[in-house]
Amino acid sequence: MSETRHVPVMLQRCLDMLAPALGESGAVVVDCTLGLGGHSEALLTRFPEARLIGLDRDKEALRLSGERLARFGDRATLVHAVYDELPAVLERLGLPRVQGVLFDLGVSSMQLDEADRGFxxxxxxxxxxxxxxxxxxxxxxxxxxxxxxxxxxILRQYGEEKQAKRIVAAVVREREKEPFTTSARLVELIRDALPQAAKRTGGNPAKRTFQALRIEVNGELSVLERAVPAAVEALAVGGRIAVLSYHSLEDRLVKQVLTAGATSTAPPGLPVVPEQYQPRLKLLTRGAELPTEEEIAENRRAAPARFRAAERIREDER
Structure with a gap:
């Protein structure tokens, strides 16, 4: 497994954004999408007083990142869990609040590069x-x-695929002859099913279908829908959340949660807004930030990335 191919996306931006929350001794940061541990390694290196909790649902990723992070000893705790299980993981570790949370959504380099995974x-x-x-x-x-x-x-909702009906008609016709088992057959079917005009735009014509299947198989959007509010909930006042999304569905979901947290819930017309209606979050990015051209040149997987961050500024009223 070569580590050179794993370049963490928008790494410097993530570190700089989380820095104000992680300087204190005893600060805890959660990497909800550990992957090969690139972001985690950088966090542990830059913030020598901080402790890291790393989550991943992929056991192979945990094994490889465990080797990479072994030199940090008990400063790194790695857990086999999906990121919407964050509240249960923190409870088990006796950590009611954390100072930082990072999500790097989408498929890890390892999953894309390991041929037998079918991503x-x-x-x-x-x-x-x-x-x-x-x-x-x-x-x-x-x-x-x-x-x-x-x-x-699924193809329309998760892949934003305009040709969903054509593709599905072809899939249904072909699966009756022989069930699908490999990715090449599906790619070929999609190429044949699409009209010429649709093949000329937007890269590989199978991209949207593969994205849709991946989201469905892993329940990604429903997991994210639970995970981002749970992460906000886990933040101490002054704690920060940073999220990298890779398609518009993820980014829209993240935006909704962070914007809602940064909005007053007071009924209109109150001369003074009581504490319990004040925003819980302060947005740290104007809209979604994009990677630089230099970064995309260095790491093509950064191209679709969208970055958002927020700071917890108030406890909930109990």
């Missing part, structure tokens, strides 16, 4: 796409067993 449309592989291969159903099972209407919904 990448550029190489033939079993259609799996589970981030945790010990549980849940594979992408092949979704393709082979879901009713056509449900497949169309």
């Amino acid at each position: 990448a449309y550029a190489q033939d592989a079993p259609l799996d796409m589970r981030m945790d291969q010990t549980t849940g159903i594979s992408a092949a099972e979704v393709l082979n067993t879901y009713p056509p209407g449900e497949l169309v919904r």
Whole structure:
């Protein structure tokens, strides 16, 4: 496993944004998407007083990042968990509040690069796409067993695929002849199903379908819907949350949670806004920040990244 290929996205921006919250002795930062540990290694190095909790649902990622972070000893605690399990993990560790939370959403470099995982449309592989291969159903099972209407919904909703009906009609026709097992067959089917005009724009024509299947297989959006509010809830006052999203559905969800937290909930027209209606969060980014051209040149996987951050400025009223 080469570490050189794993370049953490917008690393400096993440570190700078979390820095004001992590300088104190005993500060705790949670990396909710540990992956190969690139962001975590940088956090532990830059903030020598901080303790890190790293979550990942992928056991292979935990093993590899464990090797990478071993030199930090008990400053790093790695946990096999999906990131919406954050409240339970913190409770188990006896940590009611943390000072920093980082999410780097989407697929890790390792999952894309390990051919047998079936995430990448550029190489033939079993259609799996589970981030945790010990549980849940594979992408092949979704393709082979879901009713056509449900497949169309998934491609439209999670892949924003305008040609969903054409693709699903072809999938249903082909799966009756022989169930889908590999990614190459699906890529070929998508290429054949799309009209010429649709193939000319937006990179690989299979990209949106693969994204939709991955989100469905891993329940990514429903997990994120629970995880971001839970992370905000876990922040101490002065604590910060930083989130890297890679497609508009994720970014929209993150934006909604952070914007809601930064908005007063007072009924209109109050001359003075009582404490319990004041915003809990302060937004630290204007809209979503994008990676620089230099960073994209160095790391093409940074291209679609959208970065948002916020600071917890008030405790909830009990």
